[in-house]
Amino acid sequence: MEGFARAVGATRHLYVANCLGIALESVKAAFSKFGPVLDACAADSSKARVIVSFEREADAAAARDAWNRQCCGALGERALVIEFAAPRERIKLVEVPVSTSAQELGIPGLSLLTEFISSREEERLLQEVDARPWQALAKRRVQHYGYEFLYNARNVDTSKFLGEFPDFLQPLLEKISSIAELQETSEATFPFDQLTVNEYPRGVGLSPHIDTHSAFQGSIISLSLAGPCVMEFRKYASEGVSPEFERKALFLPQRSLLILSGESRYGWHHYIPHHKFDLVSGQSVPRESRRVSYTFRKVRHGPCRCNFRQYCDSQ
Structure with a gap:
């Protein structure tokens, strides 16, 4: 999760693992079943993990509850591992030399x-x-x-x-x-x-x-x-x-x-x-x-x- 980290509580972002070989648009379309999805992007260079960002936190929670460690029919019966994610804190560097x-x-x-x-x-x-x-x-x-x-x-x-x-x-x-x-x-x-x-x-x-x-x-x-x-x-x-x-x-x-x-x-x-x-x-x-x-x-x-x-x- 290059731009994200695992979150302690619920957020509107989901970390979805076991997506290798599935197009990002397909992931976005599948999760749209639970509510408006703003984006689906690669979590890292492996292409096996995806960050799905919902418009609403409640929709993200519903998707996680329904599909975490379950076989997802909308994605070829792929068993997904889903966790909440949050944007990583931006690194603030000292400005003065x-x-x-x-x-x-x-x-x-x-x-x-x-x-x-x-x-x-x-x-x-x-x-x-x-x-x-x-x-x-x-x-x-x-x-x-x-x-x-x-x-x-x-x-x-x-x-x-x-x-x-x-x-x-x-x-x-x-x-x-x-x-x-x-x-x-x-x-x-x-x-x-x-x-x-x-x-x-x-x-x-x-x-x-x-x-x-x-x-x-x-x-x-x-x-x-x-x-x-x-x-x-x-x-x-x-x-x-x-x-x-x-x-x-x-x-x-x-x-x-x-x-x-x-x-x-x-x-x-x-x-x-x-x-x-x-x-x-x-x-x-x-x-x-x-x-x-x-x-x-x-x-x-x-x-x-x-x-x-x-x-x-x-x-």
Whole structure:
């Protein structure tokens, strides 16, 4: 079914198998017994399967009920297998050119370290969170460590400490702490005391946002596990109201570490498009069945004094 997929419920489209050698017009004429048929077309190159599209869903349902796994006299006593079908979702590819290097974007404070961990380390990090309970949000699942991130307030409650990070994170934290550029930030980034683990099903992204200035200080670190994605960065003329904004996009490979410091952290919105495919270097790159991110932050305990007042909730 090149342009269609099997549907969960009833639709006006039928997937009809075992039609090899039968003309499409004959299939259309036979199914017209149940009501107006708009089209009958090949489901794939085999010519054995046909998509029959009715004008009304009720007529399609009647045809399926009557002929599914039955011998059809109108088609030479052919035994048909019939299922409901639906048009496949059109692939929406990222429109902005996608870079594979953070340096190409020219956004101050943005870095990307590819293959930051090994596949074995990745496997262990996934096993550890999969052994722990997930919190279900509308379209994705999350886990919080150190402090819970409150999505309604886009902040944390500093009076509710969840406890120290589990031991399995220590090797990763030690590796991150050795990154040279993190030692050069104007605000202290270490030690991290808040971690959000996100699990994104295929096709689910993240709305454009800047992590709340009053909530976190220093750099924000995000490790991509289980699959890649494209992250878009947007710089608006004014916070939240201007239709004019600069757009840049970066491909985040599996096992890569993204660093947001300075302007990239405080002055640019970041966003993951809700796509099942991304266009990277002229190639369509499918997203995996899920992508898991580890995002480390340091909770702020005083006002933000950044130079990006138009985006700052402390100034």
